[in-house]
Amino acid sequence: MRKPLVAVATDTTLIDGVHWHSTQAQYVDAAAKAAGLTPLLVPNLAADLDVDAILDAVDGVLLTGSRSNVYPALYGDAPIDANGPYDRERDATAMPLLRRALERGIPLFAICRGMQELNVATGGTLLTEIQERPEALDHRAPDLPDRAERFGLRQMVKLRAGSQIAEILDDERAVVNSLHRQAIGVQGKRIVADAVAEDGIIEAVSVADATDFALGVQWHPEFWAGSDPASSRLFAAFGDAVRSHAARRGI
Numbered sequence: 130m131r132k133p134l135v136a137v138a139t140d141t142t143l144i145d146g147v148h149w150h151s152t153q154a155q156y157v158d159a160a161a162k163a164a165g166l167t168p169l170l171v172p173n174l175a176a177d178l179d180v181d182a183i184l185d186a187v188d189g190v191l192l193t194g195s196r197s198n199v200y201p202a203l204y205g206d207a208p209i210d211a212n213g214p215y216d217r218e219r220d221a222t223a224m225p226l227l228r229r230a231l232e233r234g235i236p237l238f239a240i241c242r243g244m245q246e247l248n249v250a251t252g253g254t255l256l257t258e259i260q261e262r263p264e265a266l267d268h269r270a271p272d273l274p275d276r277a278e279r280f281g282l283r284q285m286v287k288l289r290a291g292s293q294i295a296e297i298l299d300d301e302r303a304v305v306n307s308l309h310r311q312a313i314g315v316q317g318k319r320i321v322a323d324a325v326a327e328d329g330i331i332e333a334v335s336v337a338d339a340t341d342f343a344l345g346v347q348w349h350p351e352f353w354a355g356s357d358p359a360s361s362r363l364f365a366a367f368g369d370a371v372r373s374h375a376a377r378r379g380i
């Protein structure tokens with residue numbers, strides 16, 4: 130049987146003076162191995178991207194994490210150097226893609242920056258440097274060279290009873306990793322908080338009345354999708370939703 134295609138968001142990066150549209154292998158690997166899909170990387174062509182042509186070809190959208198922050202003017206804040214780096218090409222590509230995927234009922238899985246994009250694209254705002262709030266946990270990655278330690282599972286989140294993520298994980302809590310300095314502020318239209326950290330930061334969301342799988346997590350299940358059962362369940366559930374969508378289209 131053919132494995133359905135999943136559109137994977139990329140970052141615009143400058144390496145040795147050359148621009149790349151690329152993403153970390155961990156997202157591509159998790160989409161292929163843990164979700165059983167064929168990843169198709171989406172170039173950050175902004176208005177030059179034919180979003181419907183991409184969405185005609187795929188049965189799911191994976192919004193990846195990235196160190197860059199969503200451009201603040203997109204949610205009504207002033208851009209300041211300390212808040213960067215930004216990736217405006219990615220903003221201008223991922224947000225129309227995700228909005229149209231929601232309109233067309235195409236399964237959507239949004240990770241870290243991806244979840245923040247989902248919130249901004251639906252009219253919400255972001256908090257910045259959340260570790261500086263009183264009583265806040267430090268949600269940033271530990272300053273360690275080893276990637277497995279940076280992505281270590283170390284923070285408890287509480288799942289909303291009855292939410293799709295609680296059903297997928299079959300639990301009331303999850304232990305997750307944490308590599309972010311921004312978080313959801315005002316929730317976007319139809320964005321429902323499905324998990325919170327011990328300091329109240331929103332850690333997972335869904336889209337109310339979405340016609341298909343539409344889930345965002347502030348953590349990184351892709352890193353452990355091959356070994357941690359909860360991370361693996363999230364990718365398996367996304368893969369199942371994408372396969373059901375493909376089957377309905379007769380693919």
Ligand SMILES: N[C@@H](CCC(=O)NCCCC(=O)O)C(=O)O
Pocket residue numbers: 193194195196197198199240241242243270308309310311312
């Ligand atoms: N820039 C946002 C988004 C955080 C995010 O997606 N982090 C991924 C980091 C991956 C890595 O360090 O390799 C924020 O900081 O809130």
